[in-house]
Amino acid sequence: MIDPRRLRILRAVADHRTVTAAAAALYLTPSAVSQQLAALEQETGHALFTRSSQGLRLTAAGEILLAHTHEVHAQLERAEAELAAYAAGAAGEVTVAAFATGIAEVLAPALARLGREHPGIRVRVRDAEGDESMRLLLDGEADLALTVEYRGAPGADDARLTLIPLYAEPFDAVLPASHALAPHPSVALADLADDDWIGQSPGNPCQDVVVLACEQSGFQPRMAHTSDDFRAVVALAGAGAGVALVPRSALRGTELKETVVRPVTGSGPTRRVFAAVRRGAETHPLLARVLTALTQEAAHLSPHPAHP
Structure with missing residues (x-):
């Protein structure tokens, strides 16, 4: 008989590739994780991991068990959701990990909507870029992630997640006025x-979108400067330090001194924003209300023209 508690450890090690990182995510000691993995291998009668230069890798038997692990966890999330629905509780706390512009564009307005319609729901916001927000979600430190599509991001077929598209926006070119x-x-x-x-x-998802768009246009951009603050990016462009691509919403309210903003011709890069929850949790009444508020606010967004 497989102890289902050990499946959580299996998934954490598969996600993090090392016992140490998995232990940190689970708030356990590495020795405890190693012991639980050894016990799971004894229970199943199969080696579940092999060591490689990239860390621990699942064996074929490990892949089979991990697929069932995703199903077990999804079913447990559904059980919690149904119990919560039975209780009809419209009160509680939801932790949302989101990137800065997404917070400004949809999450903050959604919080205001929830405050009016469901005052018993408390939303705790954690500022996190796309890749970090997904880690927080999968590790159980966040209930919902507001993130963007990027190369290597989990796809719609990921057995661990349910993804809800919210909105898409173009990147505009920011050039020195000269x-x-x-x-x-x-x-x-x-x-x-x-x-x-x-x-x-x-590692920033926006950087990945920009580099991919440039590669598709036949060149590798020469990154002379880096900043994750779009205000700093625009200021550097205004100082003549280089050119940049910036999501259109990130330019609203930004001082564009000594710069011009121009739309990109052809199939320019697009930032696609979505919400993600652990699969099976999307019908939880608290999460469902937050997701509804997010989709309602996202529906109000409309493309804005590039600045002159």
Whole structure:
């Protein structure tokens, strides 16, 4: 008989690739995690992990058991959701991990809506970029993640998650006012191939979208400067330090001194924003109300023209 409590440890090690990282996520000691894994292997009669240069990797038997683990956890989430629905509780706390612009665009208005319609629901917000917010969600430190699509992000077929699309917005080109293309009404990415670029830190989902768009336009951007604060990115462009691509909503309310903002011609990069919950939890009454508020606020968003 497999002890279902050990399946949580199996999934954490599969997610984090090391016993130490999994132990930290589970608030256990590494020795306790190792002991539980050894016991699980004894229960199943199979080796579940092998060691590689990238850390621990699942064996074929481990992959089979992990697939069942996802189903077990999803069913447990559904059980909790049904019990909560039975209690019809419209009160409680929900932790949401979200990136800064998403907080401003949809989460903050959604909180105001919830305050009017469901005052018993408390939402605790954690500022986190897309990759970090997904880790917080999967580790159980957040109940919902507001994040963006990026290369390597979990897809709709991920057995651990349910994804709810919210909105999409284009990236605009931010150029120094003195740039040769500044007088043009729009710009093509390929025309910026020889410029210095201002980007986000490696691992930031926006950086991934920008680099991928440039690669699709036939060049690798030369990142001369990096900042995860779009105000700093715009300030650097205004100082003539380089060009940048910035999500349109991030430019609203930003001082655009000595810069021009131009739409990108063709199939320019797009930031796709979605909410994510652990699969099976989407019908939990608290989460369902928060998701409804988010989708209602996202529906009010409309594309804004690029700044002149």
